Amino acid sequence: METRELRYFVAVAEELHFGRAANRLGMAQPPLSRAIRQLERRLGVTLLDRSPRAVTLTPAGSVLLREGRAALDAVDAAGRRTRRAARAGTGEPGLVLVVKAGAGGELLPRLLDAYAAEPDAVDVEVLLCGIGEQGQLLRDGRADVALLHRPYDSLAGLDTEELCTEAQVVVLPAGHPLAGRAELSLAEARALPGLPLPRWPRPDGSYPDGPGPEVRDHAQLYQLIALGRAAAVLPMSCRVQLRPDLTTVPVPDAPTVTTVIAWPPQSRSRAVAGLVRAATRR
Structure with a gap:
């Protein structure tokens, strides 16, 4: 054909x-x-x-x-x-690593530092994207490797290695009456009066039906939470860069989130292989 x-x-x-x-x-x-x-x-x-x-x-x-x-x-x-590759003037151009804006926490800088210490490391450009866009950026060639989060991101058609697994927390306005609780159940987090969970975009860009606000990225989400318009259940690592007007409460029965490093299965790049090795040796 x-x-x-x-x-x-x-x-x-x-x-x-x-x-x-x-x-x-x-x-x-x-x-x-x-x-x-x-x-x-x-x-x-x-x-x-x-x-x-x-x-x-x-x-x-x-x-x-x-x-x-x-x-x-x-x-x-x-x-x-x-x-x-032609613009770089070499057969091994720099890498493009795509991550969701506001995600990555402490993992991303540690990964980049570990790879930079490799003797054959190349330049890594970090491309920030919206929710759920990493897979398409990998598939269409605009990125070489990505950090994805299972079960939220689709891993279909990609090669992956697991990096870490973490529990989840609910993010609330700092002055919320439940901010001092030791923990909340997932059912409680989903039914907070006046604080609906956000609606994330599907792969086709549409949004599911529901009462929560449509959210494109974490910066927008955190602003809505601070204004008392939403709450969100997110991986525990979000606490590293959380705004002072927000707080978190553990949600022990929420599904765990696994961060993976992903790349297209047809990739033969030595640089991609080196970055994956550095990531998995952390």
Whole structure:
């Protein structure tokens, strides 16, 4: 298969309409329809069920949509990494490490210090991103390695090594009546009067329904908590850089959070391998 054919198919599969897909691709509809027919003949399967009223994916089409997206992401990532290498003037450019803004705590500086002490270390650019964006930045080639948090971040399609596991706490305004409690249950943390838990973005950028505020990053979240508009259950390491107008209470029955270092499985970078070794030797 050619990448052009995959891009055509992914556009049609996502739009489920040949006219809209053709507009999205900047081409006429007849050649797009012919290209999809040719792809189906070459594979020997039906990818789309067509009727006068609708276009739907067959089971085979659903598989190709998933695999095609991954393949196109890999192709785009290869191009971005190649251009980065050219700009660096070497076959081994500096690393881009992506982390959620406001996350990382003490772990990130320790990791960077450990890697900098390696004899073959390269420069590491730390890229700060919004909630849930690290995986996509890895897959599309804008980053080489990431710090992710299970179970909150998706690790699908990535290679990972576990770094640490920690309990969680509920973050409250410093003057809240429950701030002096020794602990709260997860049920209590989820039902605090006037302090709903935030709604984090899904991978597609949409937000789940609910009473809590939509939150893009930790800075925004901490401001909302300080204003008495929300509370949040977060890994215990958040206490390292917590604002003085916020406080935390342990939530012993909340699920533990495991921080992992992740990278694309097709990576052959010596620098990525060195950073992962340094991270796991901490």
